[in-house]
């Protein structure tokens with residue numbers, strides 16, 4: 386009796402908390418991700434450094450990015466636009482659940498950039514009031530899934546650097562409160578190269 390009552394309560398609470406579509410299902414998402422594998426790899430670990438690894442990104446972060454690519458305002462990309470145009474909210478939720486469940490592969494940092502990159506990542510750039518990346522992206526680069534701060538460890542340095550340049554130019558403007566634009570605006574190309582190389586090799 387008690388058990389049944391409790392189950393009823395949980396179901397009711399879940400229904401209330403649920404958005405118009407249901408939470409993502411990773412197995413269904415894998416089936417729907419066929420078209421993505423050409424660029425992002427079968428398990429979300431892309432081979433080419435211009436295509437981001439999706440494995441290990443937080444589910445909520447992935448959902449946010451896919452909705453933004455579909456809207457095409459604050460984040461646009463000619464390769465991604467046709468990929469998301471026909472995805473439903475449920476497709477996005479399922480695909481995000483799939484990639485969030487995969488483990489990210491390793492990358493390596495370039496040796497001569499590690500020292501400078503680590504200093505920026507852990508301590509920021511004092512002269513130009515750039516805050517430390519570690520504060521949001523975490524000591525091991527795992528990000529903060531609940532806050533939608535993306536995991537950066539093991540990501541391709543070339544992709545990460547391209548994103549910082551897009552934040553700097555304002556081409557990418559989907560960062561809440563201009564968090565990333567305010568940082569990238571104050572960074573030189575050399576600082577971007579160093580810190581993204583470090584992130585790629587961070588674990």
Ligand code: HEC
Pocket residue numbers: 418420421422423424425435436437438439442447450451461462464465468469480535547
């Ligand atoms: C033709 C190649 C191509 C295909 C196919 C493709 N993508 Fe992408 N994807 C890209 C590129 C290039 C970017 C980087 C865009 C940018 O610079 O913002 C990207 C970025 C992303 C990002 C952002 C990752 C991050 O770290 O913020 C997500 C999420 C994503 N793609 C998901 C998908 C999904 C899901 C599919 C399949 C429905 C897909 N992509 C198919 C090329 C592709």
Ligand code: HEC
Pocket residue numbers: 437449505506509515516517518519520521522533534535536537545546548549559560561564565568580581
């Ligand atoms: C105050 C929190 C905060 C700090 C500090 C911060 N970031 Fe970010 N970063 C974010 C958020 C939030 C996003 C994702 C924005 C979005 O698309 O929703 C992001 C995204 C990124 C991306 C794009 C990742 C991807 O997968 O597309 C890069 C690269 C990045 N940050 C680099 C850095 C670097 C380098 C530093 C330090 C110099 C730094 N960040 C400091 C919050 C932060």
